[in-house]
Amino acid sequence: MRKLRLILGDQLNTQHSWFSKTDKEVIYCLLEMRQETDYVTHHIQKVVGFFAAMRNFAEELKAANHTVIYFHINDKKNTQNLIKNLALLIAENNIEKFEYLAPDEYRLEKQLTDFSTNLQIASAVFSTEHFYTEREDLAAFFKGKKQFLMEHFYRNMRKNHQILMVDKQPEGGKWNYDASNRKKWKGETLIPQEITFDNNVEELFAEIQKSGIKTLGKINAKYFEYPISRKQSLAQLTYFCEHLLVHFGDYQDAMHTDKLYLYHSRISFAMNAKIISPKEIIDTVLETYRAKEEEIDISQVEGFIRQILGWREYMRGMYWMLMPNYKKENFLDNKNKLPSFFWTGKTKMNCLKNAIHNSLENGYAHHIQRLMITGNFMLLTQIHPDEIDAWYLGIYVDAIEWVQLPNTRGMSQFADGGKIATKPYVSSGSYINKMSNYCDACVYNKTKKFEDDACPFNSLYWNFLDEKQEKLASNFRMKMMYSVLNKMTPEDRVKINEKANHIIENLDEY
DSSP, X not given: OOEEEEOOTTOOOTTSGGGGXXXXXXXXXXXXXXXXXHSSOEEHHHHHHHHHHHHHHHHHHHHTTOEEEEEOTTOTTOOSOHHHHHHHHHHHTTOSEEEEEOOSSHHHHHHHHHHHHTOSSEEEEEOOSOSSSOTTHHXXXXXXXXXXXXXXXXXXXXXXXXXXXXXXXXXXXXXOOGGGSOOOOOSXXXXXXXXXXXXXXXXXXXXXXXXXXXXXXXXXXXXXXXXXXXXXXXXXXXXXXXXXXXXXXXXXXXBOSSOSSTTOOOOHXXXXXXXXXXXXXXXXXXXXXXXXXXXXOHHHHHHHHIIIIIIIHHXXXXXXXXXXXXXXXXXTOOOBOOOTHHHHOOOSOHHHHHHHHHHHHHSOOOHHIIIIIIHHHHHHTTBXXXXXXXXXXXXXXXXXXXXXXXIIIXXXXXXXXXXXXXXXXXXXHHHHHHHBSGGGGOSSBTTOSSSTTBOHHHHHHHHHHHHTHHHHTTOTXXXXXXXXXXXXXXXXXXXXXXXXXXXXXXXXXX
C-alpha cells in the first residue's frame, strides 16, 4: 500500500519509530510554505532556522534510504498551502493511505483533521513520540479541581518518572529549589563563551528574500549559530552540561548587559523542533550531575529539570485543555497598542532596550527577560493580548503557539484571570534592579515614582494596581501590595496616575 507521510517543520525527530525501517511504498513529505511563514511576521532567524533544520532532516532521511519529497519555498509546484500540497502529492503519487504525526498547534490540528475526514482514502494519525505526556494527561490530572497549579503537576511528574526521587521522597529533601535560583550575576563567576556552529545559510537566506516573505530582526547568514541538526543539538546539550549547568540554577533569573546568555542552555529551538527530546536532555543532565555531585549542587539541576519536566509539559497540557477559546481571553480588558520601539529597540529605558535588541538581533531572550522586562512592561501599559501574542510568536526562534500562547496570555499577561498564574507577574523598577545591572546606565532613576526622570516602571506599576483593583484586590497574593497602595497619600496617587497615563499616551517618547 502506497503511503504518504507528512512531517511538519517542528517534527524533526530522526529517532521516531517511523524511521526504524525503510519501506519503498512509503513517501515522506516536508513542505516549506507561505501558509506557515505568513500567519504572523516571524524573525528571519526563525524562518531560516526551521527551513535549515527541515532540509538537514530531509537529507538525513534520504541518507537512510527513505523516500522523501521536499518542497522548497520557491518551487513551482508548491501551492504554499498545506491542504493543496497534500492533495497534489496524493494525486500525483497514487497514494492509498495518508498518515501524519499529531500537530502541536490547534490551527494545524483542525486543518489536518478536516482534510483527513474528507479524504477518499484511508488516513491515520500517530504520536510524535516526543513529550513525556499525552495531550489529555494534564486535563485528566486536574479533573474536578478548581486550580491548575503547576507545582502539583510537577511533583506528580517527578514521582511518575522517578526523576530526582529517593523512594517516594524528593532527592535532597525539597521538591523545589526556586528560592536558590534568584541570584544577581555580578561577575563573580566565569561565564564560558557560548558554543556556536557557524552554519552558512546564505543560499537559503537568498531564497527567502526572493520569495518575498516579510520578516523582522537581523541575521548573519554566514554564521547561523543555532543547532540545525541532531549532531549539533547533542553538541549544544553536551556543552551546557559540561560548562554551564554548574551555575545554571544560581543565575537562571539574572540579567546582564554584557552577557546575553549567562548560563542558559539555548537548547529550546532544537527541542521545540523535536530534533532532540526532553527525555534525552533530562537524562544527560542527570548523568552529568551523578558524575559531578561534588561540583554541581542539586539546586542547579532541579531548576533546569523543572523548566522542562514541569513547566514545558504543563504548558502543552494547558494549551490543549483550554483551546480554542483560550486565544480570546482578555480578563483585564487591556486594549492599548504595542509601541513601535518593540520593533526597533529605540527606547530610553535601558532594560527594555537591551531585552528588545537581543530579541531583534538573536531571536532570543531568556524567560525572565520575556516575563519581567518585555512582558511586565506590556502588562503595565495594558497592551491588548492579541498584539502581544503576535510579537512573542514572531520574534523568538523557539516560539510555537502551544508553548508561546499559554506563557504569554496566561503566565505573562494574566489574561486568563489566573488559570495558569496565581497572580499577575508585574513589578516596579526595584525588581529589575535586584536581578540585573540594567538600571546602572539608565537615564531614569529607579527610586523615583512620578518625577520627570522617574523610572516608568514605578508609576506604571502602582497605576496598574490602582486601575485593576476591582479585578485583583481579592487575590490573596496581591493583598500586601494593595495594602501598600492604599496607605499612599491621595496626592501621591494622583501624581502617580498622571505620570503613568502620560507614559501610556506617549509610549514611544520613553
